[in-house]
Amino acid sequence: MRCRRTSRIILWIGVLLAGALSPAQTPRTPLRYELRFAAPNTHLLEVTVHADGLHGSTAEFAMPAWTPGSYRINDYAKMVQEFSAADPQGRPLPWRKTDKQTWRIELNGTNAATVRYKVYGNTMANHWTQYNQLHAFLAGPATWMYLVGHMDRPIELSIAVPEGWRVATGLVPLGGNRYRAEDYDWFADSPIEISDWERQSFTVGETTYHVVVHDVLGQKDFTRFTADTRKIVETVVGMFGGRAPFREYWFLFHIWPDVGGGLEHLNSTQINFPSTWDADGYAGRYGSEYQLKLFVTAHEFYHAWNVKRLRPVPLGPFDYTREAHTPSLWISEGLSSYYAQLAMVRAGFYTPEQYLESIAELITEFEQMPGRRFRSIAETSWDAWFQNTPPGDTNLSNTNYSYYDAGQILGHLLDFAIRQATANRRSLDDWMRLLYERHALPRPGFTPEDAVRAASEIAGKDLSEFFRRYVEGREPLPYEEYFGYAGIEVERVPQSAQPWLGATLQRTDEDSTLVVNIEPGSPAELAGLDRGDMILGADGRKFDMDQLLQTLAEKAPGATVKLMIQRWGQQGTLTVRLGSNPYANFVLRRVENPTPLQQAIYESWLGLAGRAAAQNSLAADKRTR
Ligand SMILES: [Zn+2]
Numbered sequence: 351m352r353c354r355r356t357s358r359i360i361l362w363i364g365v366l367l368a369g370a371l372s373p374a375q376t377p378r379t380p381l382r383y384e385l386r387f388a389a390p391n392t393h394l395l396e397v398t399v400h401a402d403g404l405h406g407s408t409a410e411f412a413m414p415a416w417t418p419g420s421y422r423i424n425d426y427a428k429m430v431q432e433f434s435a436a437d438p439q440g441r442p443l444p445w446r447k448t449d450k451q452t453w454r455i456e457l458n459g460t461n462a463a464t465v466r467y468k469v470y471g472n473t474m475a476n477h478w479t480q481y482n483q484l485h486a487f488l489a490g491p492a493t494w495m496y497l498v499g500h501m502d503r504p505i506e507l508s509i510a511v512p513e514g515w516r517v518a519t520g521l522v523p524l525g526g527n528r529y530r531a532e533d534y535d536w537f538a539d540s541p542i543e544i545s546d547w548e549r550q551s552f553t554v555g556e557t558t559y560h561v562v563v564h565d566v567l568g569q570k571d572f573t574r575f576t577a578d579t580r581k582i583v584e585t586v587v588g589m590f591g592g593r594a595p596f597r598e599y600w601f602l603f604h605i606w607p608d609v610g611g612g613l614e615h616l617n618s619t620q621i622n623f624p625s626t627w628d629a630d631g632y633a634g635r636y637g638s639e640y641q642l643k644l645f646v647t648a649h650e651f652y653h654a655w656n657v658k659r660l661r662p663v664p665l666g667p668f669d670y671t672r673e674a675h676t677p678s679l680w681i682s683e684g685l686s687s688y689y690a691q692l693a694m695v696r697a698g699f700y701t702p703e704q705y706l707e708s709i710a711e712l713i714t715e716f717e718q719m720p721g722r723r724f725r726s727i728a729e730t731s732w733d734a735w736f737q738n739t740p741p742g743d744t745n746l747s748n749t750n751y752s753y754y755d756a757g758q759i760l761g762h763l764l765d766f767a768i769r770q771a772t773a774n775r776r777s778l779d780d781w782m783r784l785l786y787e788r789h790a791l792p793r794p795g796f797t798p799e800d801a802v803r804a805a806s807e808i809a810g811k812d813l814s815e816f817f818r819r820y821v822e823g824r825e826p827l828p829y830e831e832y833f834g835y836a837g838i839e840v841e842r843v844p845q846s847a848q849p850w851l852g853a854t855l856q857r858t859d860e861d862s863t864l865v866v867n868i869e870p871g872s873p874a875e876l877a878g879l880d881r882g883d884m885i886l887g888a889d890g891r892k893f894d895m896d897q898l899l900q901t902l903a904e905k906a907p908g909a910t911v912k913l914m915i916q917r918w919g920q921q922g923t924l925t926v927r928l929g930s931n932p933y934a935n936f937v938l939r940r941v942e943n944p945t946p947l948q949q950a951i952y953e954s955w956l957g958l959a960g961r962a963a964a965q966n967s968l969a970a971d972k973r974t975r
Contacts, residue, residue, distance in 0.1 A: 377403030485545030614653030684757010696957030837948030
């Protein structure tokens with residue numbers, strides 16, 4: 351312990367010396383940003399930046415190309431107009447653009463400059479800015495330029511808030527609509543909602559949580575959702591030792607037509623839902639729309655640990671000019687989904703049976719992805735940045751798949767592997783906590799090797815083979831073995847009696863059917879069907895898509911069907927010999943007579959052990975009273 355202390359002192363001296371000798375230090379005075387609003391129907395925000403402490407002959411201001419957490423290039427510079435720069439006396443300073451996103455100013459001997467620009471925003475999405483008569487929602491990277499080389503300086507923002515609106519943000523409030531961020535990363539990471547939103551707050555541990563809702567679909571009461579969010583918060587915070595790494599946290603929700611998605615931030619999240627709080631329709635494998643809302647909320651909240659603080663090395667400090675590739679997004683995103691849905695079981699929002707059904711559906715869909723043959727899970731993570739290409743313009747629908755789904759499935763296998771190896775004394779939760787302890791901010795993040803090493807340490811045995819085969823490799827996932835550790839039987843119900851075409855079809859406005867994808871090696875491909883073909887009918891009769899699907903479903907594997915198609919304006923016929931469906935439907939169910947270890951793994955994994963004990967003690971309480 352003494353040794354460590356000495357080395358730290360030496361390190362500090364080194365840092366101080368380096369600081370003193372540095373020829374061009376960036377000052378610690380804040381950069382001052384101001385925000386004003388043009389008329390709402392222009393969708394223009396007016397930004398002013400006062401920067402002092404400049405040195406050299408030029409200064410560069412740049413607009414990010416992307417938003418951390420949203421792995422696609424958006425080139426926010428295209429939203430900027432009317433850029434200008436002036437010295438402190440108001441004299442214009444000349445400038446020119448040096449690439450797609452950087453404005454270089456000639457300082458002409460001054461060491462301070464004021465920059466002005468307008469930024470357009472009219473898109474309701476997590477990673478875009480929108481300003482209209484209803485609200486201003488500001489996504490940091492879509493709004494704020496940064497001063498190149500000064501990104502670690504604090505930032506102060508003052509907002510000329512339009513009458514009747516208020517500000518909700520995770521930025522540090524200074525009073526009077528002024529806010530502070532400790533550096534540009536924090537500033538850009540703090541979305542800002544300015545409108546007449548509603549708020550409910552609660553406290554867990556030492557942290558206050560704000561649920562802010564801007565609802566244009568009818569402002570239904572969200573008290574139930576706030577109470578349920580609190581249970582999610584308690585479960586996730588509990589997993590990380592009961593203490594959150596922030597004193598305040600902001601859930602910023604929009605209930606808005608035709609939106610979706612959430613984006614994680616250091617002490618906030620911004621989530622968009624297209625339906626009201628009381629909507630309870632079917633939401634696929636998530637159950638109901640309400641359960642899906644809770645799942646998205648849990649996923650984004652889990653990110654406050656996983657990816658915002660515990661992150662792969664390339665994901666921060668951020669280079670906003672270009673892509674940051676990592677093979678570990680299956681951890682950052684997939685395991686956030688794994689723990690989000692698990693937190694929902696542990697908090698009582700799914701029964702164990704509902705959960706197993708949901709995961710069986712996830713695996714069924716995953717195993718039908720043709721891309722499994724072409725990319726490993728590490729490779730899908732690396733290629734996340736291709737996702738902004740419109741589907742159909744690439745062959746990614748056949749060669750790529752979701753690292754969210756892959757990671758969520760792998761989470762189960764890895765968790766069961768650790769629990770089996772340690773007789774259920776350790777779990778993936780311990781692995782997460784160890785990684786967090788070792789690599790979370792302010793440390794530089796983890797490498798893929800760090801993740802493998804930590805897993806082996808927690809399991810008490812070498813797990814590198816697992817990562818080599820199933821993360822970096824493309825080997826089929828051994829569901830039966832790993833789910834078996836938790837006493838869960840995996841049944842693959844063959845669908846081979848079903849006919850198989852192997853094309854993805856889409857309904858068109860004209861009551862016919864568009865071919866949007868052809869699976870490699872499928873009967874559709876062998877018959878010469880092509881993307882963009884319009885299927886007008888089959889076996890001599892005109893059909894809409896429902897009738898076509900019905901006709902196909904009634905055929906036996908091996909039967910032929912004559913498709914009437916239209917291609918390049920010409921009509922013709924294609925004869926397809928249907929195959930037999932090569933995929934299985936997965937079913938997960940508990941084994942009838944679990945061993946004590948299987949029973950223990952199952953119960954502690956789903957959080958049933960604690961719950962049963964709590965219920966028992968309640969029952970005992972009642973008896974004694
Ligand atoms: Zn996410």
